[in-house]
Amino acid sequence: MNESRAGGRGGRSSGVAGEVWLREPRAYRAAPPLTRDRIVAEAVALLDEEGPARLTMRHLAERLGVGSTTLYWHVRTKDDVLDLALDAIFGDVPLPARPGDWADDVRGLITGWYAVMLRHPWAPGLLGRPMLGPNVLARTEFLQAALARGGFTGVDLAAATHGLANYVIGSALTRTAGGPEDVADQHVRAHAEEYPTLAATGHLGEQDWDELFRRGLSGLLAGLTGSRA
Amino acid sequence: MNESRAGGRGGRSSGVAGEVWLREPRAYRAAPPLTRDRIVAEAVALLDEEGPARLTMRHLAERLGVGSTTLYWHVRTKDDVLDLALDAIFGDVPLPARPGDWADDVRGLITGWYAVMLRHPWAPGLLGRPMLGPNVLARTEFLQAALARGGFTGVDLAAATHGLANYVIGSALTRTAGGPEDVADQHVRAHAEEYPTLAATGHLGEQDWDELFRRGLSGLLAGLTGSRA
DNA sequence: TCCTCTTCTCGAACGTTGGTCTAGTAATCG
DNA sequence: CGATTACTAGACCAACGTTCGAGAAGAGGA
Numbered sequence: 001m002n003e004s005r006a007g008g009r010g011g012r013s014s015g016v017a018g019e020v021w022l023r024e025p026r027a028y029r030a031a032p033p034l035t036r037d038r039i040v041a042e043a044v045a046l047l048d049e050e051g052p053a054r055l056t057m058r059h060l061a062e063r064l065g066v067g068s069t070t071l072y073w074h075v076r077t078k079d080d081v082l083d084l085a086l087d088a089i090f091g092d093v094p095l096p097a098r099p100g101d102w103a104d105d106v107r108g109l110i111t112g113w114y115a116v117m118l119r120h121p122w123a124p125g126l127l128g129r130p131m132l133g134p135n136v137l138a139r140t141e142f143l144q145a146a147l148a149r150g151g152f153t154g155v156d157l158a159a160a161t162h163g164l165a166n167y168v169i170g171s172a173l174t175r176t177a178g179g180p181e182d183v184a185d186q187h188v189r190a191h192a193e194e195y196p197t198l199a200a201t202g203h204l205g206e207q208d209w210d211e212l213f214r215r216g217l218s219g220l221l222a223g224l225t226g227s228r229a
Numbered sequence: 230m231n232e233s234r235a236g237g238r239g240g241r242s243s244g245v246a247g248e249v250w251l252r253e254p255r256a257y258r259a260a261p262p263l264t265r266d267r268i269v270a271e272a273v274a275l276l277d278e279e280g281p282a283r284l285t286m287r288h289l290a291e292r293l294g295v296g297s298t299t300l301y302w303h304v305r306t307k308d309d310v311l312d313l314a315l316d317a318i319f320g321d322v323p324l325p326a327r328p329g330d331w332a333d334d335v336r337g338l339i340t341g342w343y344a345v346m347l348r349h350p351w352a353p354g355l356l357g358r359p360m361l362g363p364n365v366l367a368r369t370e371f372l373q374a375a376l377a378r379g380g381f382t383g384v385d386l387a388a389a390t391h392g393l394a395n396y397v398i399g400s401a402l403t404r405t406a407g408g409p410e411d412v413a414d415q416h417v418r419a420h421a422e423e424y425p426t427l428a429a430t431g432h433l434g435e436q437d438w439d440e441l442f443r444r445g446l447s448g449l450l451a452g453l454t455g456s457r458a
Numbered sequence: 459t460c461c462t463c464t465t466c467t468c469g470a471a472c473g474t475t476g477g478t479c480t481a482g483t484a485a486t487c488g
Numbered sequence: 489c490g491a492t493t494a495c496t497a498g499a500c501c502a503a504c505g506t507t508c509g510a511g512a513a514g515a516g517g518a
Contacts, residue, residue: 033465033466033467034466034467056503056504056505057504057505057506058503058504058505066467066468067467067468067469068468068469068505068506069467069468069469069470069506069507069508070466070467070468072505072506072507073465073466073467074466077505077506078504078505078506124357125357127402127403127406128353128354128357128402128405128406129406130406130407130412130413131406132412132413132416134423137417137420137423137424137427138423138424140424140427141423141424141425141426141427144426144427144430145425145426148426155437155440155441155444156444157430158430158433158437158441159440159441159444159445159448160445160448161430162400162403162441162442162445163396163441163444163445163448163449165399165403166396166399166400166402166403166445167392167395167396167399167449168399169398169399169402169403170394170395170396170397170398170399170400170402171391171395171399173356173357173395173398173399173402174356174391174394174395174398176357177356177357177358177359177360178359183359183361184359184361187361188366191366194363194366194367194370195366195367195369195370196370196374197370197373197374197377198366198369198370198373201373201386201387201390204387208384208387211384211388212384212387212388212391212392215384215385215388215392215456216388216389216391216392216395216449216453218452218456219388219389219392219449219452219453219455219456220392220396220445220448220449220452220453221452222451222452222455222456223447223448223449223450223451223452223453223455224445224448224449224452226448226451226452226455227444227447227448227451262494262495263495263496285474285475285476286475286476286477287474287475287476295495295496295497296496296497296498297476297477297497298477298478298479298496298497298498299495299496299497301476301477301478302494302495302496303495306476306477307475307476307477
């Protein structure tokens with residue numbers, strides 16, 4: 001080999017410094033190159049850890065150890081990242097390998113959906129955009145298929161699917177929307193004369209929210225089943 | 230400073246040009262001074278006409294004929310404007326002067342709520358923030374009071390209130406979220422082999438959406454009533 | 459070994475945003 | 489008439505999403 005390239009003085013590691021030892025071996029491809037999947041995964045982690053306000057392209061790139069503009073080679077806009085991150089977490093909603101009792105499947109899917117959104121509290125706030133990702137569509141397909149097995153057809157089927165989906169979305173949104181629960185509670189209590197019924201209902205603990213969601217879901221499911229054609 | 234008081238050339242209408250004739254008489258107080266209400270009303274109009282993306286403090290101030298910084302005398306941040314605008318439109322949800330049949334009142338309130346949100350399609354997307362405005366609280370109070378009249382108590386009451394509110398929120402959100410309806414429809418149809426049930430449901434026309442909402446609401450209401458303690 | 463093509467990365471910079479600071483002006487009150 | 493209050497414009501700031509063009513790295517061919 002050539003040792004003639006004495007004085008590894010090169011500003012850059014290439015061209016000069018033929019010494020193999022001084023060059024990091026394939027450092028460039030050591031870490032997998034940036035991929036869309038890595039970006040999305042890191043975005044989800046960032047959202048979970050630091051909240052949506054901290055999700056900037058620069059900060060995301062920093063966490064990935066790349067320049068901010070590099071992201072735009074893999075993704076067109078920031079909204080793309082948001083859309084992808086949103087769909088990504090819905091991949092965690094468990095989907096039974098084999099369809100069982102239709103009502104159980106529906107309940108399981110909806111509660112799983114709900115749980116995932118609470119696990120990523122930033123998600124419901126991002127829901128104001130079309131949800132056409134594969135994970136979302138697969139779950140919606142499963143939901144509608146289960147309802148079809150339950151005897152729903154035509155408009156009843158569509159109404160049941162949308163009704164359930166809308167219920168879970170609204171529930172997750174209002175659950176994660178409020179700041180500290182005490183604030184709203186105190187505010188209502190402070191104006192008890194204007195909102196007597198609300199004030200009387202009183203404070204809702206951590207546990208009760210899930211119970212409320214469960215009851216509402218049961219009611220909705222029962223009502224839809226009853227009004228089935 | 231400026232000794233050249235000659236010529237009405239002054240960049241500003243004040244200080245220079247002592248001639249009363251050149252000054253518009255009381256132009257300052259001619260239009261009512263900026264108030265929080267005017268800001269909110271203009272913000273709603275702007276959102277309706279140009280969409281949420283165009284709601285910037287500068288643009289809003291421009292429409293009001295004032296400087297951008299002036300807004301900050303009446304309002305702390307842009308989020309304040311958003312919160313106020315959101316609550317403002319809920320003032321349009323009709324509230325019966327005298328409570329009637331509880332079920333009718335509930336249906337009327339929920340459908341009115343839904344209609345208002347569809348009339349201001351930007352509203353559902355802003356729902357990811359605590360809703361403590363007087364208009365929202367008054368309607369929630371009315372809803373809960375009507376349900377209480379219907380015999381709901383305790384946890385059932387809370388579940389019914391939240392269930393209905395969440396349903397209407399989710400419905401409005403998904404309704405306004407999607408871009409052009411055809412896009413989603415075409416996308417699903419293009420992957421018909423993966424989403425057979427969804428593809429089979431087919432396209433939903435303008436009319437059907439309201440019908441779906443109505444059916445879901447009926448089902449939910451029936452279910453909640455049935456599971457009432 | 460050299461050249462070229464494609465794939466991928468990045469620094470610099472642009473235009474715009476929400477928000478603040480400075481420095482006022484018009485009306486009002488004592 | 490002087491001081492106080494209500495209100496406003498312009499300049500300014502840090503931060504944002506995004507564009508642009510310059511390149512580096514690897515594959516393939518001759």
